[in-house]
Amino acid sequence: MQEKNSRILHSMSVSIAGVELKNPVMTASGTFGSGEEFSEFVDLSDLGAVVTKGVANVPWPGNPVPRVVETASGMLNAIGLQNPGIDLFIKRDIPFLKQYDTKIIVNVCGHSIRDYCEVAERLSDQPVDLLEINVSCPNVKEGGIAFGQNPYALEEITREVKKYAAQPVIMKLSPNVTDITEMAKAARDGGADALSLINTLTGMKIDIYRKQFVLANRTGGLSGPAIRPVALRMVYQAAHAVDLPVIGMGGIASWEDAVEFLLAGACAVSVGTANFTDPAVTRKIISGIGTYMEKMNIKDIKDLIGAVGE
Amino acid sequence: MKYRELANIDRQAEIAEGIFSLWLHAPEIAAEAVPGQFVSVYLNDKSRLLPRPISLCEIDREEGRLRIVYRVTGKGRGTEELSSYRKGDKIWLLGPLGNGFPLKEAQGKQILLVGGGIGIPPLVETVKALKAMPGGSDVRILAGYRNELFLAEDMGQYADLLISTEDGSSGTKGTVMDIIREKSLKPDIVFACGPRPMLKALKDWAVSLDLTCYISMEERMACGIGACLGCVCLSEEVDSHSNVRNKRVCKDGPVFECREVEV
Numbered sequence: 415m416q417e418k419n420s421r422i423l424h425s426m427s428v429s430i431a432g433v434e435l436k437n438p439v440m441t442a443s444g445t446f447g448s449g450e451e452f453s454e455f456v457d458l459s460d461l462g463a464v465v466t467k468g469v470a471n472v473p474w475p476g477n478p479v480p481r482v483v484e485t486a487s488g489m490l491n492a493i494g495l496q497n498p499g500i501d502l503f504i505k506r507d508i509p510f511l512k513q514y515d516t517k518i519i520v521n522v523c524g525h526s527i528r529d530y531c532e533v534a535e536r537l538s539d540q541p542v543d544l545l546e547i548n549v550s551c552p553n554v555k556e557g558g559i560a561f562g563q564n565p566y567a568l569e570e571i572t573r574e575v576k577k578y579a580a581q582p583v584i585m586k587l588s589p590n591v592t593d594i595t596e597m598a599k600a601a602r603d604g605g606a607d608a609l610s611l612i613n614t615l616t617g618m619k620i621d622i623y624r625k626q627f628v629l630a631n632r633t634g635g636l637s638g639p640a641i642r643p644v645a646l647r648m649v650y651q652a653a654h655a656v657d658l659p660v661i662g663m664g665g666i667a668s669w670e671d672a673v674e675f676l677l678a679g680a681c682a683v684s685v686g687t688a689n690f691t692d693p694a695v696t697r698k699i700i701s702g703i704g705t706y707m708e709k710m711n712i713k714d715i716k717d718l719i720g721a722v723g724e
Numbered sequence: 725m726k727y728r729e730l731a732n733i734d735r736q737a738e739i740a741e742g743i744f745s746l747w748l749h750a751p752e753i754a755a756e757a758v759p760g761q762f763v764s765v766y767l768n769d770k771s772r773l774l775p776r777p778i779s780l781c782e783i784d785r786e787e788g789r790l791r792i793v794y795r796v797t798g799k800g801r802g803t804e805e806l807s808s809y810r811k812g813d814k815i816w817l818l819g820p821l822g823n824g825f826p827l828k829e830a831q832g833k834q835i836l837l838v839g840g841g842i843g844i845p846p847l848v849e850t851v852k853a854l855k856a857m858p859g860g861s862d863v864r865i866l867a868g869y870r871n872e873l874f875l876a877e878d879m880g881q882y883a884d885l886l887i888s889t890e891d892g893s894s895g896t897k898g899t900v901m902d903i904i905r906e907k908s909l910k911p912d913i914v915f916a917c918g919p920r921p922m923l924k925a926l927k928d929w930a931v932s933l934d935l936t937c938y939i940s941m942e943e944r945m946a947c948g949i950g951a952c953l954g955c956v957c958l959s960e961e962v963d964s965h966s967n968v969r970n971k972r973v974c975k976d977g978p979v980f981e982c983r984e985v986e987v
Contacts, residue, residue, distance in 0.1 A: 444952070445947070445951070445952060446951055447950070447951035447952075447953075450951075451947070451949045451950045451951040451975070452949070452951060454725070454726055454949075455726075455728065467953075473966075473967040473968045474968070475968040475969065475970060476953065476956070476968075476970065479943055479944065479955070479956060479957070480943070480944045481944070481953070481954045481955075481956070482774075482944050482945070482946045482952070482954035482955075483944060484772060484773060484774045484802075486771055487771040487773065488773065489773055489774055489946065491946070491952070491954060493952070493953050493954065496953045496956070496966065496968065496970060498965075498966060498967030498968070499967055502967045638773050639771075639773075687773060688773075689947065689951075690773060690774055690775070690946045690947045690948075690952065691766065691770075691773050691774070691775075692728070692766075692816075693728065693818070693947070693949065694728065
């Protein structure tokens with residue numbers, strides 16, 4: 415065997431439902447578009463995967479503005495899943511991403527089970543690696559979170575989408591539930607190949623001088639470091655409740671944060687709101703994890719996954 | 725090309741009550757910026773995650789400097805933190821962002837620049853650039869204030885400046901629309917930046933007289949580069965990127981011909 419350079423002695427590759435990622439760092443849906451705008455700051459080929467913004471069977475206009483507002487160590491958004499629809503997405507966004515040596519994970523949204531299945535079916539012959547089913551968006555009136563807050567509905571939509579999907583299916587879970595392990599088990603029972611969590615926590619902000627809601631949608635999804643401890647706890651619980659790969663996210667802004675999620679049991683992590691604070695943050699997180707592994711003499715990143723308390 | 729650049733603060737001054745002028749050394753951004761563009765300003769307090777989008781007031785390419793003029797929006801706000809920075813402090817910027825005013829389209833025409841309140845600053849670099857263009861441009865500026873003036877001399881040295889104040893303490897009492905009516909102005913092209921009601925009134929006026937009118941829109945932003953879809957405005961036609969009737973203020977704008985968007 416050829417002697418390897420000592421700097422690449424550690425392996426950062428991870429596997430999600432049979433899909434091999436070069437490293438565990440991906441983008442969180444909705445914060446990164448389809449990568450084009452960020453490609454000026456990050457070589458997308460450095461990323462484990464790009465997770466696209468949610469796409470539906472037809473174009474969605476999203477919510478009225480204001481759609482975003484900053485909060486303490488966080489932000490609220492109520493974009494409302496504006497998206498160009500699956501036709502333009504297949505024509506434009508997938509070919510764009512195929513230029514890069516990264517995995518493509520398409521986030522799928524819908525108002526009804528039929529909508530989700532239609533998008534999954536349309537993607538079945540596309541060069542896409544994984545589907546992430548968004549049953550946890552708090553900002554749309556029909557669909558979205560409605561499927562993610564009831565274990566029976568979650569199990570049913572998982573089972574239906576699996577009938578149409580050619581790629582492995584990740585169910586993206588909402589933190590706005592009483593018991594995350596119940597939802598993780600429901601997704602597993604429906605046939606999910608992996609889980610991702612957490613989506614945003616439903617929140618609100620009021621302008622006290624105008625006596626008005628700041629967001630036109632009144633409520634929005636809270637993201638950013640403010641939610642990180644909650645996310646970490648839920649990732650730990652879900653990873654220990656089911657025997658499925660878990661992708662952890664929620665306020666990850668540094669490599670230290672990412673390592674915490676891996677130790678809690680996530681086999682990969684998504685970086686979301688932190689992209690708004692530094693568009694090159696994903697690259698820094700990847701190199702930071704590598705340096706940490708060298709320093710800690712960890713040869714394989716898989717040895718980190720779920721290693722807390724060992 | 726956009727740059728994320730650690731800028732050195734050169735000087736900061738309060739030029740009117742709650743209005744601050746900040747000169748920054750940011751050579752990469754300054755080399756490529758054009759009038760009407762903006763920068764994302766990241767605050768050093770890391771609990772404030774989102775950058776503040778602030779328009780460029782002046783661009784000094786030779787010295788690699790940028791000037792931003794902004795309003796402190798309240799106690800404990802990010803802009804108050806920004807106003808506390810002094811010479812020698814450093815802050816991260818991302819820019820130049822957005823499209824800017826289409827200066828070439830205005831060349832050789834009768835140009836009216838209109839600013840209202842904290843929408844006035846981008847007009848300074850705009851008038852400088854228009855006046856520096858070959859052939860010379862016929863530029864007139866309207867600036868609408870609540871009461872206290874700022875940047876009036878900075879603009880007035882380059883072109884004819886007409887002022888309105890809400891309390892009548894300077895110039896015409898009322899708004900810039902009162903100046904337009906009073907003088908029966910009819911330029912060839914308008915570049916405007918200011919509060920939404922001003923932009924709406926300008927659009928109605930421009931459409932009624934069949935004038936070309938570019939307006940700079942404002943909206944709450946997150947990423948600043950067109951990815952998050954936080955800062956959209958309604959467009960008259962289905963937009964080719966969004967595939968719905970939404971344009972991104974940060975990337976497709978902030979400057980739009982007024983007929984392109986709903987104001």
